[in-house]
Amino acid sequence: MNSVKIVAVHIADFSNYFHDLARFKGLDFFGFYFIELCKYFLSAILIWFLIYKVFWPFTKSRRIQNKDFLFSEIAREIFFSLSHLLIAVAILIYPIKKYYLHTAIYYSTSQHGYLWFCTSFFFLILLHESFFYWSHYLLHTDFMYRSIHFVHHKSKNPSPFSSYCLHPVESFLQIIWLLPVLILIPIHFYVLSAFLGAALLVAFGGHLGVELYPRSLTQSRWGKYLGSATYHNIHHITEAHNLGLYFRFWDFWMGTDLTYTGNLPISHEALSK
């Protein structure tokens, strides 16, 4: 029975399974880093292959900007993404996995009740959304933009490879917030895995270069509060709008939202009106 439970835990979190394997094999720091690199390259290449090769006859008309990606741009995006993952392993993944840094992560659903088990996922998403919006808001102040955030904005037409293309200081900021949360707040292992999966999806989802959501969703009463590839792509064009991540409610409240309802590819003239 115990072994069934162990297998179930490992199936629920592939990433954790490989981390455990890396620790077991004694791969240490670079083992963990290698796993993060695999996750990044596999996700970006798979998305690229599906959107720009396999389904291109269908996705072509959903292109957000009418521009080709430049090889030099993608090489720069990969370089800074590698630095971002190195920082993620150094300050969060390695200390927790290797040294069993004391966290409040728990494994038994009954330990903090089913209500917290279900709501803690939304709590993490909303916390991340708020932290992201306000840290992003600060990163757009003059000094922080010129010295830090410009790295992400050098990609005017972001590709899937730009998902983690951040200045090292911004990488530190966007990762370190999770450490005190995991130490202080009890989060079930499955909930944490689901949250990390959602964070990965939204990072790549904002940089697809094509819009996969139908208009009937993005212009619906509730769907208009969802972040989308077009929503984040507009942020790369205007820089002053659309600072959120999963949702756009902070943008609506703070007056930073810019909704585009025209046809794709985006018309820059229509955006500036």
Ligand SMILES: [Zn+2]
């Ligand atoms: Zn971006």
Ligand SMILES: [Zn+2]
């Ligand atoms: Zn920005």
